Amino acid sequence: MKKVFMILACGVVVLVCVALIVGYSTSSPAQHLQGQPHIEQIATVDYVVDGDTINLQGGEKVRLVGVDAPETSPSEGSKAREFIENFCPPGVVIGLDVDDLNQIDRYGRTIAVVYAKIEGFWVNLNAELLRRGYAKIMFIPPSEFNPYKWFA
Numbered sequence: 831m832k833k834v835f836m837i838l839a840c841g842v843v844v845l846v847c848v849a850l851i852v853g854y855s856t857s858s859p860a861q862h863l864q865g866q867p868h869i870e871q872i873a874t875v876d877y878v879v880d881g882d883t884i885n886l887q888g889g890e891k892v893r894l895v896g897v898d899a900p901e902t903s904p905s906e907g908s909k910a911r912e913f914i915e916n917f918c919p920p921g922v923v924i925g926l927d928v929d930d931l932n933q934i935d936r937y938g939r940t941i942a943v944v945y946a947k948i949e950g951f952w953v954n955l956n957a958e959l960l961r962r963g964y965a966k967i968m969f970i971p972p973s974e975f976n977p978y979k980w981f982a
């Protein structure tokens with residue numbers, strides 16, 4: 831009887847350990863998969879400033895991390911801006927994954943990956959800008975995000 835109890839006790843300990851490990855790995859920010867949406871903050875768009883900057887309702891400004899869209903000009907700059915405006919019109923709700931290693935830039939803007947809900951899925955707009963050639967990679971370590979890995 832004592833032996834059975836010991837076996838049961840060991841089983842419980844093992845189960846608790848497994849639960850802890852699984853719980854840790856799914857909640858650890860470092861563990862989230864590249865390309866897997868990781869949304870830390872929900873926000874509402876006020877207006878799009880340019881292809882890589884969005885103003886939020888409440889006054890917060892967001893700079894899309896890892897990308898540089900050309901400044902708004904009639905030529906290529908407008909493509910990035912049009913793309914962002916298309917998915918982030920005023921009043922729409924977006925998801926943010928703030929750069930844990932560099933949260934605010936020198937202009938006071940929140941540095942983040944912006945997710946827009948497209949056909950029911952959260953889509954990484956930063957990566958989309960690059961994929962479509964509307965913006966260039968701008969990787970400034972230290973950063974939680976390596977834009978080169980978005981396409982690995």
Ligand SMILES: [Ca+2]
Nearest residue numbers: 898899900901
């Ligand atoms: Ca720019």
Ligand SMILES: [Ca+2]
Nearest residue numbers: 927928929930
């Ligand atoms: Ca983050």
